[in-house]
Every structure is written in structure tokens, then in C-alpha cells.
Amino acid sequence: MNILLTGGAGYIGSHTAVELLKEGHSVTIIDNLSNSSFKVVERIEKLTNKRVSFYKEDLLYTTRLKDVLDEHKIEAVIHFAGLKAVGESVSEPLTYYKINILSTINLCESMIASGVRDLVFSSSATVYGEPIRMPIDEETPVIDATNPYAQSKAMIEKILQDLSTAQPEFNVALLRYFNPGGAHVSGDIGEDPTGIPNNLLPFISQVAVGMRDKLVVFGDDYPTPDGTCIRDYIHVVDLAKGHIAAIEKLKEKPGLVAYNLGTGTGSSVLDIIRAFESANSLTIPFVIGARRPGDIPVSYTNPALAKAELNWQTKKSIEDICRDAWNWQKRNPKGYSEP
Numbered sequence: 001m002n003i004l005l006t007g008g009a010g011y012i013g014s015h016t017a018v019e020l021l022k023e024g025h026s027v028t029i030i031d032n033l034s035n036s037s038f039k040v041v042e043r044i045e046k047l048t049n050k051r052v053s054f055y056k057e058d059l060l061y062t063t064r065l066k067d068v069l070d071e072h073k074i075e076a077v078i079h080f081a082g083l084k085a086v087g088e089s090v091s092e093p094l095t096y097y098k099i100n101i102l103s104t105i106n107l108c109e110s111m112i113a114s115g116v117r118d119l120v121f122s123s124s125a126t127v128y129g130e131p132i133r134m135p136i137d138e139e140t141p142v143i144d145a146t147n148p149y150a151q152s153k154a155m156i157e158k159i160l161q162d163l164s165t166a167q168p169e170f171n172v173a174l175l176r177y178f179n180p181g182g183a184h185v186s187g188d189i190g191e192d193p194t195g196i197p198n199n200l201l202p203f204i205s206q207v208a209v210g211m212r213d214k215l216v217v218f219g220d221d222y223p224t225p226d227g228t229c230i231r232d233y234i235h236v237v238d239l240a241k242g243h244i245a246a247i248e249k250l251k252e253k254p255g256l257v258a259y260n261l262g263t264g265t266g267s268s269v270l271d272i273i274r275a276f277e278s279a280n281s282l283t284i285p286f287v288i289g290a291r292r293p294g295d296i297p298v299s300y301t302n303p304a305l306a307k308a309e310l311n312w313q314t315k316k317s318i319e320d321i322c323r324d325a326w327n328w329q330k331r332n333p334k335g336y337s338e339p
């Protein structure tokens with residue numbers, strides 16, 4: 001299939017591009033490179049020995065979207081592009097709503113104009129807010145989001161639902177990610193956050209490589225067995241493969257569908273520190289700090305629906321995540337900014 005990836009030079013997009021190319025699909029990427037690098041595209045091509053069509057365009061302003069869809073005979077779009085830093089979204093809500101929502105609307109308008117009907121959207125488990133039950137299944141209500149980033153994801157989900165009601169031939173898979181981590185096993189592509197990482201795994205990797213002194217564990221007084229928060233960490237390559245399964249599903253089950261993509265197993269912050277240490281035979285210095293505002297104690301999925309309907313489940317372990325994250329970091333201590 002000919003597939004367009006918006007934000008395809010980003011962390012999850014680049015891993016998905018590699019898996020798609022390996023499966024024989026053609027990949028076109030649109031990315032404004034605001035939080036990524038053209039080197040990612042070169043690495044994707046090197047890893048797969050295949051060519052990628054790349055456009056440095058901003059979805060908010062580009063006038064070329066329909067032409068790109070037409071020219072490459074695009075059959076499905078995976079929409080990764082968007083802003084994703086929770087803290088920044090609190091201080092810059094208008095930027096988050098404008099970029100995340102308007103770029104999605106522009107994309108959908110161009111898809112409709114070009115006759116492209118299948119869209120996979122990068123959503124997030126964050127749309128469940130403080131979930132009313134655990135594990136989280138797709139019937140768990142999407143309730144008030146706690147920050148503008150999360151709210152923008154929930155709003156886009158709603159917009160896409162309304163669009164699919166109005167235009168039943170427009171098919172959408174909403175993929176609600178749990179906590180992605182790890183990197184491609186080659187260590188050639190991985191997560192390259194700008195500035196101080198917000199997320200746990202890249203922070204631990206940067207401590208391991210000596211860029212940061214120590215990890216601060218945000219609270220050890222939660223109602224969990226060891227007092228630290230529990231999350232469902234999913235290897236980015238497993239997550240990438242979930243997108244391929246979703247694209248295939250849209251062909252046989254049109255309409256709008258939502259799937260949680262996670263492992264179904266929760267790990268605490270201390271579990272992750274220990275797993276990283278033992279997978280890589282090193283020590284991660286850490287201290288216990290205050291809780292981070294907005295964190296919920298526990299979050300993990302019930303992966304049954306994705307397994308039943310997408311025939312997809314995760315294969316990689318926390319150890320794989322930790323080993324591959326460290327391999328990427330060691331080989332690219334400064335991410336993509338070094339040769």
C-alpha cells in the first residue's frame with residue numbers, strides 16, 4: 001500500500017516507517033522537522049535499503065497536501081504530527097490547540113479532496129484522564145482531560161468521530177498509546193527529546209550516559225506496592241506494528257474504531273530503574289522527589305480488543321525496552337545532532 005506518514009521523522013513515526021517498508025509498503029513522509037531531523041529519514045532508508053519520499057512541510061500552512069496525496073496515490077494516512085509536551089501545553093494552550101487540531105482538520109480536508117479514506121490517528125491513553133477502572137479498556141469513558149495536550153487529543157478524537165458519522169466512507173482508527181519506550185534494535189533510530197526529557201525512559205537513558213546526574217522519582221507515596229506510579233510500557237517497535245495491523249483492519253472493518261495499544265502489564269518507576277540496571281549492567285543514581293502534578297497512580301491497558309480484532313499483541317519485554325533504549329543512547333549520545 002502507499003502510505004503517508006505525517007510526523008514520520010518523529011520517534012514513533014520513524015519506527016513505523018521502518019516496519020512498513022520492511023513489509024513492502026511505500027512510505028511518504030511529511031514532517032516540518034520542528035522536533036526531528038532529516039537524518040532520521042536517511043537512517044530509515046539506510047536501515048531498510050528502501051527509498052522514502054520526503055516533504056518538509058507544515059500541515060498548518062502547506063498548500064501541497066492534496067498534490068502529495070494525488071502524486072503518490074496514497075491509500076492510507078497515519079497522522080503522527082503534533083505537539084506532545086504536557087507541561088508546555090499548560091503554558092501555551094493556544095499553540096497546542098491550534099497546531100494539533102487545525103493540522104488534523106487540514107489533513108482531513110485534503111484527504112477528502114483526494115479521495116483518501118483511511119486514517120490512523122496517534123491518540124493517547126491520556127484521553128481517559130483519571131480512569132474510573134483498571135485495567136483500562138476501550139469502553140472506559142473518555143473524561144475530562146487534565147491538560148491542553150490531552151484535551152487536544154480528546155477533541156481530535158471527537159472531530160474524527162463526527163467526520164466519520166457525516167461521511168461514513170471515511171474510516172478512522174484511533175490508537176490510544178500507553179507508554180512507548182525503547183528503540184530499533186540496530187540503535188540507528190530512537191527517541192531524541194529536545195531539552196530536558198519529560199518522560200521516564202529517555203531521562204533514565206540520559207542519566208546512564210552521563211548527561212544528567214540523577215533521576216528524580218516523582219513520589220513514592222502512591223497507593224501502589226512500592227509507592228511509585230505504575231505505567232504500561234510498550235516497546236516502540238511493537239507499537240509501530242500496531243499501526244500496520246490497524247491499517248489492515250480499516251480495509252475489512254470500515255467506520256471508526258478505537259484501540260488501546262499497550263502490553264496489559266503495569267511496571268512501577270522502581271521496576272523500570274531495576275530493569276534498566278540489570279539489562280545493561282549499570283547503576284542509575286536516583287532520589288525520591290515530590291509528586292508531579294497531574295500524575296495518576298496507576299495506568300495499564302486491557303489489551304484484549306486489539307488482540308481479538310487486530311490480531312496484534314506486544315512481543316517485547318521491559319528488558320528489551322531498556323536494552324534497546326540504552327543501545328540507541330550509547331551509539332547516539334547527543335541523539336541526531338552528532339554525525
Ligand code: UD1
Nearest residue numbers: 086124126198199200203216217218229231269292294295
Ligand atoms: C506522559 C504524559 C502523557 C503523555 C505521555 C507521552 C503527564 C502527566 N502525562 O505520560 O499525557 O501522553 O507522557 O509519552 O505528563 N517519572 C519520574 N521521573 C521523571 C519522569 C517520570 O519519576 O523524571 C515518572 C512519572 O511520575 C510517571 C512515570 O515516571 O509515574 C512515567 O512518566 P512519563 O514517562 O512522563 O509518562 P506519563 O506521565 O505516564
